[in-house]
Amino acid sequence: MQGKVYWSDMLHELHETDPKSFVPDLESAIKFYREDYLQVVRDNIENCINTGEPFDFEAIMVTAKKKERWIRAIGTAEFEGGICKRIYGSFQNIHQHKETEIRLQTLADNLPGVVFQYLMYPDGTDELKSVTKGSQEVWGFSQEAVTENTNLLWNQIIEGGEYDSVKESILHSIQHRTKWTARWKYVMVAAIVVL
Numbered sequence: 001m002q003g004k005v006y007w008s009d010m011l012h013e014l015h016e017t018d019p020k021s022f023v024p025d026l027e028s029a030i031k032f033y034r035e036d037y038l039q040v041v042r043d044n045i046e047n048c049i050n051t052g053e054p055f056d057f058e059a060i061m062v063t064a065k066k067k068e069r070w071i072r073a074i075g076t077a078e079f080e081g082g083i084c085k086r087i088y089g090s091f092q093n094i095h096q097h098k099e100t101e102i103r104l105q106t107l108a109d110n111l112p113g114v115v116f117q118y119l120m121y122p123d124g125t126d127e128l129k130s131v132t133k134g135s136q137e138v139w140g141f142s143q144e145a146v147t148e149n150t151n152l153l154w155n156q157i158i159e160g161g162e163y164d165s166v167k168e169s170i171l172h173s174i175q176h177r178t179k180w181t182a183r184w185k186y187v188m189v190a191a192i193v194v195l
Helices: 009-015 026-030 035-051 095-109 134-139 143-148 151-159 163-176
Strands: 055-062 068-080 083-093 117-120 126-129
Touching: 009 083, 026 035, 035 055, 035 068, 035 083, 068 095, 117 163, 126 143, 134 143, 134 151, 143 151, 151 163
Parallel strands: none
Antiparallel strands: 055 068, 068 083, 117 126
16 A cells, blocks of 8 residues: 545545645544544554454544544455555544533433443343443442443342343333333442452
8 A cells, every 4th residue: 555545625624624735645644633542543544454454433633723523434445466455435523423422421420320221132132332430339340341241230130139020121111112110139249358
């Protein structure tokens, strides 16, 4: 790959650059990202070039006029003879959406208790999304831990003897498309003290 970059007029507008005078290359395009996102951007692009794995990430870029904007970058590599010849994709200005999401998350994190989005899929798998900071106090697990492994919570609900009734209430809500409400016993994980 030669490092040449083509930007549409819309992309120049997003970066606040002049399409007549600014000719981007790969390195100058990467340098538009805020410093704390540079490595993530580089890693995604290098991985795409080396392995062909597409990228889809959100990051903050700093425009030529020093304005910060949240963008979503999506890219796919095109290979010939096992060599990456080009990456093509799109950019989306998601600034307003992301700012709203951050404000809502901050508000939710300051509510007492824990707020979360629970998803159950047709194959029986499930996941938690948008878990607030209250998860540590209420469940004894961090937001990251429960979003990575819902079984942490299910195991404690099983310990409380409420697993079947909770699952049944979720399935009832899904099948009847009703608001889900439930109460259950939850056994907190015992703290381990190392001396």
